[in-house]
Amino acid sequence: MRQSSTEFSQLLVKAGRGVGLPLGLAEDLIDPVIWLQICGFPGEYEVHVALATLDEGRTEARFPDLLNTDEAISSGRVSAVYLATAACDLLQLDWPQAGEEVLLPETESPRLVAAALVLSHRLLRRERYLRIVTPDEVFISGPGAEITCVSKELEHRTSSGIDKGVIRLSTEQSGFDGEGTVLIDVEKEARFQEVCRLKGLCASPDIIAQLKTFSDRLLVPESEHSLKFGAGAGIVDSD
Amino acid sequence: MSVAPNQLNPTADKPYLSKSGDLTGLRPPERVCKLDRMGAAFPTRLSFMRLLLRRMSRESWQMKRGNFELDENGYGTAVYTAQLPDRAYSLIAFANPLADEDRTDRVIASAWDAAFVLFDGIPSQADIDRLRAQAPLQEAGRFEATDLVISRANRSLRLFEYVCDCLARGEQPEPTRLNEVGYLMRTTAVYGNGKFGISDRSRIASREETQNSFQAEMLTVFLIRQFTFDQLEHIASCRAGGAPAVLAPSLKRSLGIGNATGLGMAPFVVSHPELLHHWFHARESALARVRSMEDISLNDVKRALELQQRAYQHVCEWQTSDADYQQRNQELLQDLLQIRHWLERADAGQRAGQLWDALFRHAEASFDLDGQELLCALLIEIYPEAAEGLDEMFHAHDPEPLHVTETVRATLERLDGQYGWTDDFDLSADAQNAHFWYVSENKLEPRFGRRAEEPGADQEMPVAIARDMAAFRDTLRSSDPDQSLRVFLQEHPEYRHLARRAQVLGRYPYGEIRDNLIAEGCSPLNILRFKLSFFGAAKFDPKSSLWTRITMFQGAPLMSELDEPWADDWWLSVAPQNA
Numbered sequence: 001m002r003q004s005s006t007e008f009s010q011l012l013v014k015a016g017r018g019v020g021l022p023l024g025l026a027e028d029l030i031d032p033v034i035w036l037q038i039c040g041f042p043g044e045y046e047v048h049v050a051l052a053t054l055d056e057g058r059t060e061a062r063f064p065d066l067l068n069t070d071e072a073i074s075s076g077r078v079s080a081v082y083l084a085t086a087a088c089d090l091l092q093l094d095w096p097q098a099g100e101e102v103l104l105p106e107t108e109s110p111r112l113v114a115a116a117l118v119l120s121h122r123l124l125r126r127e128r129y130l131r132i133v134t135p136d137e138v139f140i141s142g143p144g145a146e147i148t149c150v151s152k153e154l155e156h157r158t159s160s161g162i163d164k165g166v167i168r169l170s171t172e173q174s175g176f177d178g179e180g181t182v183l184i185d186v187e188k189e190a191r192f193q194e195v196c197r198l199k200g201l202c203a204s205p206d207i208i209a210q211l212k213t214f215s216d217r218l219l220v221p222e223s224e225h226s227l228k229f230g231a232g233a234g235i236v237d238s239d
Numbered sequence: 240m241s242v243a244p245n246q247l248n249p250t251a252d253k254p255y256l257s258k259s260g261d262l263t264g265l266r267p268p269e270r271v272c273k274l275d276r277m278g279a280a281f282p283t284r285l286s287f288m289r290l291l292l293r294r295m296s297r298e299s300w301q302m303k304r305g306n307f308e309l310d311e312n313g314y315g316t317a318v319y320t321a322q323l324p325d326r327a328y329s330l331i332a333f334a335n336p337l338a339d340e341d342r343t344d345r346v347i348a349s350a351w352d353a354a355f356v357l358f359d360g361i362p363s364q365a366d367i368d369r370l371r372a373q374a375p376l377q378e379a380g381r382f383e384a385t386d387l388v389i390s391r392a393n394r395s396l397r398l399f400e401y402v403c404d405c406l407a408r409g410e411q412p413e414p415t416r417l418n419e420v421g422y423l424m425r426t427t428a429v430y431g432n433g434k435f436g437i438s439d440r441s442r443i444a445s446r447e448e449t450q451n452s453f454q455a456e457m458l459t460v461f462l463i464r465q466f467t468f469d470q471l472e473h474i475a476s477c478r479a480g481g482a483p484a485v486l487a488p489s490l491k492r493s494l495g496i497g498n499a500t501g502l503g504m505a506p507f508v509v510s511h512p513e514l515l516h517h518w519f520h521a522r523e524s525a526l527a528r529v530r531s532m533e534d535i536s537l538n539d540v541k542r543a544l545e546l547q548q549r550a551y552q553h554v555c556e557w558q559t560s561d562a563d564y565q566q567r568n569q570e571l572l573q574d575l576l577q578i579r580h581w582l583e584r585a586d587a588g589q590r591a592g593q594l595w596d597a598l599f600r601h602a603e604a605s606f607d608l609d610g611q612e613l614l615c616a617l618l619i620e621i622y623p624e625a626a627e628g629l630d631e632m633f634h635a636h637d638p639e640p641l642h643v644t645e646t647v648r649a650t651l652e653r654l655d656g657q658y659g660w661t662d663d664f665d666l667s668a669d670a671q672n673a674h675f676w677y678v679s680e681n682k683l684e685p686r687f688g689r690r691a692e693e694p695g696a697d698q699e700m701p702v703a704i705a706r707d708m709a710a711f712r713d714t715l716r717s718s719d720p721d722q723s724l725r726v727f728l729q730e731h732p733e734y735r736h737l738a739r740r741a742q743v744l745g746r747y748p749y750g751e752i753r754d755n756l757i758a759e760g761c762s763p764l765n766i767l768r769f770k771l772s773f774f775g776a777a778k779f780d781p782k783s784s785l786w787t788r789i790t791m792f793q794g795a796p797l798m799s800e801l802d803e804p805w806a807d808d809w810w811l812s813v814a815p816q817n818a
Contacts, residue, residue, distance in 0.1 A: 002381075002383065002384070002436060004384075004433030004437060004438065004439040005439050006432055006434070006440065007434060007435065022732040022733045022735060022736070023733075024641075024733075024735020024737075024739060025732055027735075028735075063732075085735075089641075089643045089728075090725070092642065092643055092644050092725070093725075123639075123640050124640075196439075196441075197439070197442055198384060198442055199384040200433075200438070218678065219678055219679065219680035219683070220686075220698050221680055221694070222680055222681045223693070223694070
């Protein structure tokens, strides 16, 4: 189903608010989800998982203390929305330090977190690369604002166990090492962006409908008083 | 007097804005970003309609009517194309039968006299067939990336039939009757920017002709205006057995396109603060340029008097049923007379100095807000060059990330400077929290409710900036000043969007309405009028504090007249004396 990115962005914010996210966190969803969508990932699926699990209480609506990773990892499954925001904010403090590898807490949507991180890192224009290893992909953001995403070989993907849903994060001197199938690079991303600019996005109608049930929670039910007086014009206003 | 180059030179020692953002000589935000003054705004030469028509004329856009397949009742399809050097835009109009009892301007309507789509290019028959099914559904339809704008309109019951009947009898309608209404059809929504699946703004944002605010929407309305003339003449001709039935050009020019404007515009202004800043900034810059001028020629004074006379006549012809507006317009006429008297008494000594600044100060001291704002628009109108280069500001840039490394102390200091004006309101008082803005489940219509009397306040739209920024500041004040903003926002995530907003608006001082939008006395009409004046609308006719009718392109040249030397001289147009 074709969507304009404006329409989808507005739906994301409203769906986020509909499940109880503060507006600022709902706004933070826009860039990574749209980017995933543009680049051919099922961004709408990722955000739906994030919001549905939050709504159902299966993930925690809290910011993990990522500077105390032992505590962060041991304390249950953190919502990808909160994890992404916490991690992206920390990037501004030159975290993680050079040569340090950080293990982020288990989350239901590592891809969403990875997208948020690479986009935030891109804006910061740091000198070192940021490498984000999720169960299925490796995302790398470079000093020249380039983003690379590589699909891990099947044998390297994490399908179960303690590392499922966990992200490894590090800053490094170099970027893509040539291993794996390149899903996104500078040229591909530019091409994807141009398609979106001209034609919009594609999204699953079922997922859109489910996101809409979240956003509809913000609508106020009709009443006779509201119908008559809420808009300032008569029910039949004609000339 | 032509303006000497150094009077527009931002590096010269003149009290007007340089493009770097210096506010020297401009009316400050605390003065102009207030609801009551916004609600007294008038269109200027920086209005979006004026920008569009000047470009169309300058670039010699070729305007033509293509398919025109209407039956004897005016139902069917029509296509109008604007051909530019490098591309084309086409308005596709679908006119359908509509019973009078089904005709309403509310968002909750589901059928209209006509539905329109602005298409990117020249549509094929397949495109037209696709849109014939979708366009009449409007919000319920699905659209493609080639569909830039959708709109719908209803006929004026007062005027359409009267004019058609006159033409069918071989007569011209009375100009006074036309002036009572001002339009044959009235749009009830004009949607762009990706709504309901139509094209994202990004598709056209880099094009010169659509880079500025609402240019695609204005083109849509301009072409709809042409359609209303053509449909009317077609129906009249059919009734006259095929004889030509042509409305006189001067009468056509006196007709615009009406619009019924509701609350939807107001949240847009709040949620697009960068755009709001640019609009204010450009207008104030143009005004500052004019105020700084010296050595004013007699020709320029004569031009000012011509514009004063026209404005006076325009206000006399302004029909509104709103008692408050009627009273305001009477006072406005008095202020306009004062402008004339003042100018007629201005001597050579005054003209050698900053004459316009002196008149401006006289108005500030003596006129009501309507008079002050009309004078500002009049002054800008005298000099086409006053607006030169300012319209380049009318588009938003990519948002920047939220910076979280500063301390609570630094954040509070900055916010106290930016939002200290919220201290003017006792936000603990019921009267300052009387209203809430919300979206109804009924076709997503924006509405304005009373907090103590209606349900839904817990779903209110985030429009109460004054209240929320005050709360943000209070919480900062009670927090550890050395704490980082990052940690603060983790403890108080409800303020994250406000932190971002405040950081962005640090560069855009005109981006915030400096009033409480949920207070007892808040009139959303003031926001509507401000935005509509930037569209170029006039003849505001409020139906309540939440809803107003306006007319767009009234007095504007016709599609065939864009090359005329007077094509840009239609500010505050007046009715023709005869056909």
